[in-house]
Amino acid sequence: MTSFRSLRFHMDWQGQKLAEQIMQMMLLVSAVIAFVAGYVLGSFQMMMIVYAGGVTLTALITVPNWPFFNHHPLNWLDPSEAEKHPKPQVTVSSKKKGTKK
Amino acid sequence: MHSFGYRLNGLLTFSVTILAVMCAMASLSDNLNTPSPSAEIQVTNINRFQKQPRGNDEVSLTMNISADLQTLFTWNTKQLFVFVAAEYKTPKNSLNQVSLWDAIIPSKEHAKFWIQTSNKYRFIDQGNNLRGKEFNLTLHWHAMPKTGKMFADKIVLTGYSFPEEYR
Numbered sequence: 671m672t673s674f675r676s677l678r679f680h681m682d683w684q685g686q687k688l689a690e691q692i693m694q695m696m697l698l699v700s701a702v703i704a705f706v707a708g709y710v711l712g713s714f715q716m717m718m719i720v721y722a723g724g725v726t727l728t729a730l731i732t733v734p735n736w737p738f739f740n741h742h743p744l745n746w747l748d749p750s751e752a753e754k755h756p757k758p759q760v761t762v763s764s765k766k767k768g769t770k771k
Numbered sequence: 772m773h774s775f776g777y778r779l780n781g782l783l784t785f786s787v788t789i790l791a792v793m794c795a796m797a798s799l800s801d802n803l804n805t806p807s808p809s810a811e812i813q814v815t816n817i818n819r820f821q822k823q824p825r826g827n828d829e830v831s832l833t834m835n836i837s838a839d840l841q842t843l844f845t846w847n848t849k850q851l852f853v854f855v856a857a858e859y860k861t862p863k864n865s866l867n868q869v870s871l872w873d874a875i876i877p878s879k880e881h882a883k884f885w886i887q888t889s890n891k892y893r894f895i896d897q898g899n900n901l902r903g904k905e906f907n908l909t910l911h912w913h914a915m916p917k918t919g920k921m922f923a924d925k926i927v928l929t930g931y932s933f934p935e936e937y938r
Contacts, residue, residue, distance in 0.1 A: 680773075680774065689778060693782055693785070694785065697782070697785055697786050697789055701789045701790075701792070705793050705796060705797070708797075708846065709800065709846065711846075712845075712846040713846060714846055714847060714917050717793070717797070721793070728782060728786075732782065733775060733778045733779050734775065735775065
């Protein structure tokens with residue numbers, strides 16, 4: 671059941687891109703297969719059934735936060751580590767820079 | 772994409788857009804169909820041919836209608852609407868069309884038929900021009916699609932005429 675617990679987490683950036691690509695490709699492929707099946711069998715209903723199946727399959731694969739979409743997680747810096755490296759200070763020049771001869 | 776709801780919305784939107792494209796392609800595929808329908812109508816009897824009190828002619832006739840419209844059906848055809856119209860010319864109107872009978876054919880199996888029927892709708896002229904008049908019987912059809920464009924066409928059958936006298 672660990673895979674279900676990991677659904678609480680989001681995908682990483684690579685995972686999001688992968689999910690979007692998989693979704694677009696699978697929907698287009700489902701549409702092509704459905705149209706060809708319907709045309710060859712001469713059945714409009716068959717086209718709709720095959721397409722609906724393809725959409726459902728695509729939804730199951732690409733919409734939930736499956737673990738394989740999280741293989742390149744971004745590791746945010748630990749707070750204790752961040753304290754050791756203070757942020758660089760921006761030097762503030764209070765006067766406007768004028769043209770100096 | 773960013774969250775469950777975002778991805779679900781994107782998937783539903785894209786899938787419905789693709790569905791619209793598929794339906795357009797299905798409608799376009801109807802143009803690949805080359806139908807070869809045939810029909811024959813015989814007027815077996817003129818039952819009544821009278822002038823009404825208001826001065827218009829009325830006819831009641833019995834027809835044998837036989838047709839083979841099976842080639843009009845494609846995978847994208849929902850049903851076929853068929854009607855028979857009598858067409859003739861009078862001094863007042865260059866074309867009169869009177870619908871005599873119609874039917875809905877729901878599937879290819881029912882598209883080859885033979886029916887003997889009297890006219891379903893009354894045949895009343897605008898005036899009293901029908902004695903001895905020649906007329907055509909035209910079988911019209913509308914092929915109603917499941918999605919997309921509806922095709923309509925007809926077969927014209929000539930050579931019919933009314934009796935010279937009322938009966």
